Amino acid sequence: GAVVSQHPSRVICKSGTSVKIECRSLDFQATTMFWYRQFPKQSLMLMATSNEGSKATYEQGVEKDKFLINHASLTLSTLTVTSAHPEDSSFYICSANWILGNEQFFGPGTRLTVL
Amino acid sequence: QQPVQSPQAVILREGEDAVINCSSSKALYSVHWYRQKHGEAPVFLMILLKGGEQKGHEKISASFNEKKQQSSLYLTASQLSYSGTYFCGTPRSGAGSYQLTFGKGTKLSVIP
Numbered sequence A: 001g002a003v004v005s006q007h008p009s010r011v012i013c014k015s016g017t018s019v020k021i022e023c024r025s026l027d028f029q030a031t032t033m034f035w036y037r038q039f040p041k042q043s044l045m046l047m048a049t050s051n052e053g054s055k056a057t058y059e060q061g062v063e064k065d066k067f068l069i070n071h072a073s074l075t076l077s078t079l080t081v082t083s084a085h086p087e088d089s090s091f092y093i094c095s096a097n098w099i100l101g102n103e104q105f106f107g108p109g110t111r112l113t114v115l
Numbered sequence B: 001q002q003p004v005q006s007p008q009a010v011i012l013r014e015g016e017d018a019v020i021n022c023s024s025s026k027a028l029y030s031v032h033w034y035r036q037k038h039g040e041a042p043v044f045l046m047i048l049l050k051g052g053e054q055k056g057h058e059k060i061s062a063s064f065n066e067k068k069q070q071s072s073l074y075l076t077a078s079q080l081s082y083s084g085t086y087f088c089g090t091p092r093s094g095a096g097s098y099q100l101t102f103g104k105g106t107k108l109s110v111i112p
Helices: none
Strands: A004-007 A010-013 A019-025 A030-038 A045-051 A067-073 A076-081 A090-098 A104-106 A110-114 B004-006 B009-013 B018-023 B031-036 B043-048 B054-057 B060-065 B070-075 B084-091 B100-102 B106-111
Touching: A004 A090, A010 A019, A019 A030, A019 A090, A019 A110, A030 A067, A030 A076, A045 A067, A045 A076, A076 A090, A104 B043, B004 B084, B009 B018, B018 B084, B018 B106, B031 B060, B031 B070, B043 B054, B043 B060, B070 B084
Parallel strands: A010 A110, B009 B106
Antiparallel strands: A004 A019, A019 A076, A030 A045, A030 A090, A067 A076, A090 A104, A090 A110, B004 B018, B018 B070, B031 B043, B031 B084, B054 B060, B060 B070, B084 B100, B084 B106
16 A cells, blocks of 8 residues: 555656656545655755645745646646756655555656756 | 754675664654665655654664654664665654655665
Protein backbone atom coordinates (compact mmCIF):
# COMPACT_ATOMS: atom_id res chain seq x y z
CA GLY A 1 0.00 0.00 0.00
CA ALA A 2 0.83 3.70 0.14
CA VAL A 3 1.95 4.05 -3.46
CA VAL A 4 2.39 7.43 -5.06
CA SER A 5 3.01 7.66 -8.77
CA GLN A 6 4.43 10.53 -10.73
CA HIS A 7 4.39 11.13 -14.44
CA PRO A 8 6.49 11.70 -16.43
CA SER A 9 9.65 10.38 -14.82
CA ARG A 10 11.87 12.37 -17.14
CA VAL A 11 11.18 15.31 -19.41
CA ILE A 12 13.39 17.40 -21.61
CA CYS A 13 11.94 20.59 -23.02
CA LYS A 14 12.98 23.74 -24.75
CA SER A 15 13.24 27.02 -22.91
CA GLY A 16 9.94 28.88 -22.91
CA THR A 17 7.68 25.85 -23.01
CA SER A 18 5.43 24.60 -20.22
CA VAL A 19 5.64 21.21 -18.58
CA LYS A 20 2.95 19.44 -16.57
CA ILE A 21 3.81 16.86 -13.91
CA GLU A 22 1.15 14.61 -12.41
CA CYS A 23 1.18 13.14 -8.94
CA ARG A 24 -1.28 10.41 -7.97
CA SER A 25 -1.87 8.48 -4.79
CA LEU A 26 -2.81 5.06 -6.13
CA ASP A 27 -4.20 3.18 -3.18
CA PHE A 28 -5.13 5.80 -0.63
CA GLN A 29 -6.75 9.19 -0.39
CA ALA A 30 -4.50 12.09 0.41
CA THR A 31 -5.76 15.16 2.22
CA THR A 32 -2.67 17.04 1.32
CA MET A 33 0.00 16.72 -1.31
CA PHE A 34 3.34 18.45 -1.35
CA TRP A 35 5.71 19.46 -4.08
CA TYR A 36 9.44 19.47 -3.48
CA ARG A 37 12.44 20.42 -5.50
CA GLN A 38 15.82 18.84 -5.06
CA PHE A 39 19.11 19.94 -6.56
CA PRO A 40 21.99 17.45 -6.86
CA LYS A 41 23.41 16.39 -3.51
CA GLN A 42 21.08 18.70 -1.65
CA SER A 43 18.12 18.30 0.61
CA LEU A 44 14.45 18.41 -0.27
CA MET A 45 13.08 21.91 -0.48
CA LEU A 46 9.35 22.33 -0.07
CA MET A 47 7.85 24.41 -2.86
CA ALA A 48 4.16 24.29 -2.11
CA THR A 49 1.41 22.55 -0.21
CA SER A 50 -1.58 21.41 -2.20
CA ASN A 51 -4.99 20.74 -0.66
CA GLU A 52 -7.86 19.21 -2.56
CA GLY A 53 -10.36 21.82 -3.67
CA SER A 54 -8.45 24.84 -2.50
CA LYS A 55 -5.59 27.04 -3.61
CA ALA A 56 -2.08 25.84 -3.04
CA THR A 57 0.11 27.45 -0.43
CA TYR A 58 3.51 28.45 -1.78
CA GLU A 59 6.74 28.76 0.14
CA GLN A 60 8.51 32.06 0.29
CA GLY A 61 10.46 32.68 -2.87
CA VAL A 62 8.45 30.30 -5.04
CA GLU A 63 6.59 32.07 -7.85
CA LYS A 64 3.01 30.88 -7.88
CA ASP A 65 2.47 32.11 -11.43
CA LYS A 66 5.40 30.09 -12.62
CA PHE A 67 4.65 26.91 -10.73
CA LEU A 68 0.93 26.32 -11.13
CA ILE A 69 -0.57 23.70 -8.86
CA ASN A 70 -3.97 22.11 -9.26
CA HIS A 71 -5.35 19.58 -6.80
CA ALA A 72 -8.37 18.19 -8.61
CA SER A 73 -9.21 15.30 -6.30
CA LEU A 74 -8.05 13.43 -3.22
CA THR A 75 -5.77 11.35 -5.42
CA LEU A 76 -4.41 13.79 -8.02
CA SER A 77 -2.30 16.92 -7.93
CA THR A 78 -0.54 18.51 -10.89
CA LEU A 79 2.41 20.89 -11.08
CA THR A 80 2.82 22.94 -14.25
CA VAL A 81 6.11 24.70 -14.79
CA THR A 82 5.25 27.58 -17.08
CA SER A 83 7.70 29.21 -19.45
CA ALA A 84 10.47 26.96 -18.25
CA HIS A 85 14.07 28.16 -18.23
CA PRO A 86 17.33 26.25 -17.78
CA GLU A 87 17.49 27.29 -14.12
CA ASP A 88 14.23 25.39 -13.57
CA SER A 89 16.04 22.15 -14.36
CA SER A 90 15.82 20.02 -11.26
CA PHE A 91 14.37 16.90 -9.66
CA TYR A 92 10.74 17.53 -8.72
CA ILE A 93 9.17 15.20 -6.20
CA CYS A 94 5.65 15.08 -4.89
CA SER A 95 4.47 13.50 -1.69
CA ALA A 96 1.07 12.66 -0.31
CA ASN A 97 -0.16 12.64 3.24
CA TRP A 98 -2.22 9.64 4.19
CA ILE A 99 -5.70 10.83 5.21
CA LEU A 100 -5.78 8.61 8.28
CA GLY A 101 -2.27 9.17 9.57
CA ASN A 102 0.82 11.29 9.71
CA GLU A 103 2.89 9.40 7.21
CA GLN A 104 3.99 11.14 4.05
CA PHE A 105 4.81 9.04 1.01
CA PHE A 106 6.88 10.22 -1.92
CA GLY A 107 6.42 9.70 -5.61
CA PRO A 108 9.35 8.50 -7.75
CA GLY A 109 10.20 12.02 -8.88
CA THR A 110 10.43 13.81 -12.23
CA ARG A 111 13.75 14.84 -13.68
CA LEU A 112 13.20 18.06 -15.64
CA THR A 113 15.84 19.30 -18.03
CA VAL A 114 15.27 22.60 -19.78
CA LEU A 115 17.49 23.26 -22.76
CA GLN B 1 14.25 25.83 10.95
CA GLN B 2 16.14 23.02 9.34
CA PRO B 3 17.03 20.12 11.65
CA VAL B 4 20.72 19.32 11.93
CA GLN B 5 21.92 15.88 10.99
CA SER B 6 25.19 14.26 11.95
CA PRO B 7 27.39 12.88 10.68
CA GLN B 8 27.27 14.27 7.15
CA ALA B 9 28.66 11.07 5.75
CA VAL B 10 29.75 7.67 6.99
CA ILE B 11 31.38 4.68 5.39
CA LEU B 12 30.73 1.23 6.82
CA ARG B 13 31.80 -2.28 6.03
CA GLU B 14 29.03 -4.84 5.76
CA GLY B 15 27.96 -5.98 9.19
CA GLU B 16 29.01 -2.82 11.01
CA ASP B 17 26.65 -0.55 12.91
CA ALA B 18 25.91 3.14 12.51
CA VAL B 19 24.00 5.87 14.29
CA ILE B 20 22.60 8.93 12.56
CA ASN B 21 21.46 11.83 14.67
CA CYS B 22 18.88 14.51 14.02
CA SER B 23 18.53 17.49 16.32
CA SER B 24 16.39 20.58 16.38
CA SER B 25 16.73 23.97 18.01
CA LYS B 26 12.99 24.13 18.59
CA ALA B 27 10.39 21.79 20.06
CA LEU B 28 9.96 18.56 18.16
CA TYR B 29 6.51 17.06 17.81
CA SER B 30 7.47 14.22 15.57
CA VAL B 31 10.35 12.97 13.49
CA HIS B 32 10.11 11.32 10.09
CA TRP B 33 12.96 9.24 8.68
CA TYR B 34 13.56 8.56 5.01
CA ARG B 35 16.22 6.90 2.89
CA GLN B 36 16.96 8.07 -0.63
CA LYS B 37 19.06 6.23 -3.16
CA HIS B 38 20.76 8.09 -5.95
CA GLY B 39 18.32 9.29 -8.60
CA GLU B 40 15.31 7.98 -6.74
CA ALA B 41 12.68 9.47 -4.45
CA PRO B 42 12.90 9.18 -0.67
CA VAL B 43 11.45 6.03 0.86
CA PHE B 44 9.57 6.28 4.14
CA LEU B 45 11.26 4.38 6.95
CA MET B 46 9.39 5.35 10.07
CA ILE B 47 7.79 8.13 12.03
CA LEU B 48 8.13 8.76 15.74
CA LEU B 49 5.34 10.68 17.36
CA LYS B 50 5.92 10.59 21.06
CA GLY B 51 8.80 11.45 23.30
CA GLY B 52 10.56 8.30 24.42
CA GLU B 53 9.16 6.34 21.52
CA GLN B 54 11.34 3.73 19.90
CA LYS B 55 10.54 1.89 16.74
CA GLY B 56 12.15 -0.89 14.81
CA HIS B 57 12.12 -1.86 11.18
CA GLU B 58 14.12 -5.04 10.56
CA LYS B 59 17.62 -4.00 11.59
CA ILE B 60 16.85 -0.32 11.43
CA SER B 61 15.39 1.35 14.49
CA ALA B 62 15.00 4.84 15.85
CA SER B 63 14.46 6.67 19.09
CA PHE B 64 12.93 10.04 19.87
CA ASN B 65 14.03 12.13 22.82
CA GLU B 66 11.50 14.92 22.99
CA LYS B 67 13.21 16.74 25.85
CA LYS B 68 16.54 16.81 24.08
CA GLN B 69 14.80 17.70 20.83
CA GLN B 70 16.57 14.96 18.97
CA SER B 71 16.13 11.63 17.31
CA SER B 72 18.60 8.91 16.41
CA LEU B 73 18.43 6.29 13.70
CA TYR B 74 20.24 3.03 14.40
CA LEU B 75 21.41 0.72 11.65
CA THR B 76 22.74 -2.58 12.88
CA ALA B 77 24.60 -5.27 10.97
CA SER B 78 24.52 -3.05 7.91
CA GLN B 79 23.88 -4.50 4.47
CA LEU B 80 24.91 -3.19 1.07
CA SER B 81 21.27 -2.25 0.46
CA TYR B 82 21.42 0.24 3.32
CA SER B 83 23.56 2.57 1.24
CA GLY B 84 21.91 5.86 0.46
CA THR B 85 21.24 9.27 1.94
CA TYR B 86 19.17 9.37 5.10
CA PHE B 87 16.99 12.38 5.82
CA CYS B 88 15.10 13.31 8.91
CA GLY B 89 12.08 15.56 8.57
CA THR B 90 10.39 17.56 11.28
CA PRO B 91 7.04 19.37 11.22
CA ARG B 92 7.25 23.00 10.28
CA SER B 93 5.03 24.19 13.13
CA GLY B 94 3.01 22.44 15.74
CA ALA B 95 1.92 18.89 16.22
CA GLY B 96 -0.71 19.07 13.51
CA SER B 97 1.55 20.42 10.81
CA TYR B 98 2.15 18.10 7.89
CA GLN B 99 4.69 20.38 6.27
CA LEU B 100 8.09 18.92 6.87
CA THR B 101 11.48 20.56 6.94
CA PHE B 102 14.26 18.14 6.08
CA GLY B 103 17.81 18.03 7.30
CA LYS B 104 20.69 18.13 4.86
CA GLY B 105 21.00 14.37 4.92
CA THR B 106 23.56 11.80 5.96
CA LYS B 107 25.21 9.86 3.18
CA LEU B 108 25.77 6.24 4.19
CA SER B 109 28.02 4.03 2.11
CA VAL B 110 28.24 0.34 2.92
CA ILE B 111 31.14 -1.47 1.31
CA PRO B 112 31.84 -5.20 1.09
